[in-house]
Amino acid sequence: MNEIKVSICVAYYNRSEYVKECIQSLLDQDYDSFEVIVVNDGSSDPLTGAYLDDFDDERLKVIHQKNTGFVGAIRAAIDASQGTYIAIQGAGDVSLPSRIKKQVEVLDNKPQVGIVSCLFENVVFGGKNDGARKKRGYNNSHISANDFLAGSNPLGHGEVMFRRSLYDQVGGYRPYFKFSQDLDLWLLMIDHCEVEIIQEYLYERRMFMKDGVSTDGAKQFLQKYLAEFARQCYQDRKLYGKDLIDLYGHHGGLFMYPNKNISNMIASKIINGQNSGNNKNNDFYRRFSTYQPLTMKSIISKIILSIEKVPILSRWTSKIIAKLKQ
DSSP states (O other): OOOOOOEEEEEEEEEEGHHHHHHHHTTTTSSEEEEEEEEEOOOOHHHHHHHHOOOOTTTEEEEEEOOOOHHHHHHHHHEEEEEEOEEOTTTTEEEEETTTHHHHHHHHHTTTTTOOOOOOEEEEEETTTTTTEEEEESOOOOEEEHHHOOOSSSSSSSTEEEHHHHHHHHHHHHHHSSSSSHHHHHHHHHGGGEEEEEEEEOOOEEEEETTTTTOHHHHHHHHHHHHHHHHHHHHHHHHSSSHHHHHGGGGGGGOOOOHHHHHHHHHHHHHHHHTTTTTTTHHHHHHHTTTTTHHHHHHHHHHHHHHSEEEEEEGGHHHHHHHHHO
């Protein structure tokens, strides 16, 4: 094999029914100088490893290991790779044929750019919306730290390519972040490079209802917590040169600041649970709200929780929720 320019790294756990389409989309890229490194992260479905081993292509390397979780698996894939550029691919997702070529062109021609993404289409697999498609655009092609701090992550993760030198410089994915590990990585990198989103749809991101984060309330809850902590870590590094993980490792999260976004997120969980009649987790969320700052939404959620304990007043709950939605 000639010198490798791009290493496409994939962390795979189960989803055997999508292995062939996912990996074949990478092998069919309109680009020559690449390798594909797939870590089978202790899949409990034996077909996952079997289908990966069925491929006969010298560009593909499959590593079977005991389960470590996504961060451990993707770090292992990158450690085993040799490309100048690292491309991430989500397990089960599909890259369109020109994705790698067009992202390489950006990094080759713009040395100031360290991270390059593209537009992508979300596709639902399973559940009542099976087959639904929604294109996710982002009009601003040049991304700053404020884009990561202000709201939702402008990058989807699986469609991203970055420079290995930049990844090594910041230390890579941090094991602390079981979720939102991508946001943390981009915030580690953002002050050392520019970020560009190619304004073309070059990637199909699958949303798996069976095992995806988007369908698991507990995973979503942790993901949003960790996203806010990643943002806090960035701001701490700007102010103090270090963040709480630098100082205290896995204990760093014990010192997370009260956060209005988390307060509103908890309040939304409580209000939505009450509105849908599925309020069995409200006491669970209530205990987390104790340490968060008061917002208008959190005050309303506390009123709702108080009302539901007084039967004669509970009929007012729906009116409060309806007012909140206006």
